[in-house]
Amino acid sequence: xxxxxxxxxxxxxxxGDDSETEFEETxxxxxxxxxxxxxxxxxxxxxELFDSRLPACLTTLQRRRSTYGYFAAGRFKRASGSEPxxxxxxxxxxxxxxxxxxxxxxxxxxxxxxxxxxxxxxxRRGYHNKEWGRMMEAVGLIPSTTGKPDGRKTxxxxxxxxxxxxxxxxxxxxFLKLGYSLSFxxxxxxxxxxxxxxxxxxxxxxxxxxxxxxxxxxxDCRDCGQPxxx
Numbered sequence: 172x173x174x175x176x177x178x179x180x181x182x183x184x185x186x187g188d189d190s191e192t193e194f195e196e197t198x199x200x201x202x203x204x205x206x207x208x209x210x211x212x213x214x215x216x217x218x219e220l221f222d223s224r225l226p227a228c229l230t231t232l233q234r235r236r237s238t239y240g241y242f243a244a245g246r247f248k249r250a251s252g253s254e255p256x257x258x259x260x261x262x263x264x265x266x267x268x269x270x271x272x273x274x275x276x277x278x279x280x281x282x283x284x285x286x287x288x289x290x291x292x293x294x295r296r297g298y299h300n301k302e303w304g305r306m307m308e309a310v311g312l313i314p315s316t317t318g319k320p321d322g323r324k325t326x327x328x329x330x331x332x333x334x335x336x337x338x339x340x341x342x343x344x345x346f347l348k349l350g351y352s353l354s355f356x357x358x359x360x361x362x363x364x365x366x367x368x369x370x371x372x373x374x375x376x377x378x379x380x381x382x383x384x385x386x387x388x389x390x391d392c393r394d395c396g397q398p399x400x401x
Contacts, residue, residue: 205355206230209261209278212346216279219342220310225285228257230278234359237372237381239265239330240277242284257285267356272343274353276312276333283307297379299329311337316376317400327379328400373399 209230217225229247239262245255259281266274283306287293294300304314304324311334315322318330333340373382375392382390382399390399 201355205232205353208351208353211351212275212278213259213282215346215349215351216275216282216310216339216342219345220279220338221282221286224290225282226257226289228259228285231258231260232263233260234264234357235260235262236264237374238262239274240281242281242288244288257288259285263353263355263357264359266353267358271347271353272333272340275343275346276331276339279310279339280307280312280331283310283312298327299325301325304329307331308334309338311339311341323376326376328374328376371401373401375399 213228213230217223233241235241241260243258243260246258247256248254249256259278261274261277261281265277283303284293286306287303291302291306293303299314301324307314312331313320313334314324314329314331316324316326316329318332320332323329370383371386371388373384373388373390374380375395375397376399377395377397378392380392380394380399384390386401391397392399
């Protein structure tokens with residue numbers, strides 16, 4: 172089928188009208204573009220930051236409002252086989268709100284979880300331990316519960332910030348110079364309007380407990396004595 176389609180696009184239009192041109196303009200499949208970009212990013216960072224050690228996994232797009240992405244070991248398998256396939260999920264709802272470098276750093280954050288699962292010793296599900304933190308720092312991402320230099324480097328809910336001039340920053344710059352991007356921005360929150368803006372989820376970086384309230388609130392976890400992050 173692809174060969175026939177290529178032949179059609181390359182051939183002359185017997186009717187002499189503009190229908191071929193119109194078809195060419197709409198022939199690009201958004202699904203192909205979106206996932207080819209993610210596949211190219213995974214391959215690029217795997218080569219430059221992980222020495223091509225990471226096994227292939229299935230990258231998906233998931234709208235989990237409380238996270239920018241997640242890693243799930245053995246979440247899939249081929250219909251014709253039994254070997255488990257890991258998943259890296261990314262939340263496209265965040266892409267419109269962040270610089271592309273930050274969105275791509277989420278992919279590498281989850282690739283570090285993939286690395287630890289296959290070559291290290293992960294802690295309990297969802298916990299970010301010191302070994303994972305060292306893997307992050309090795310690729311130029313600094314673990315932080317707040318996403319800033321003042322945050323803790325371990326815990327149940329740990330984000331990161333990009334090391335200025337570090338390995339990820341340089342690798343990401345070289346990737347973008349190749350002409351890649353994240354071509355599609357999710358409009359879910361715009362479509363739902365401002366109703367959800369009145370309710371924000373706050374998470375304790377220490378124990379992972381959750382609370383909901385107005386975005387302007389400053390919420391502390393009474394059990395841990397830690398400020399909860401929105």
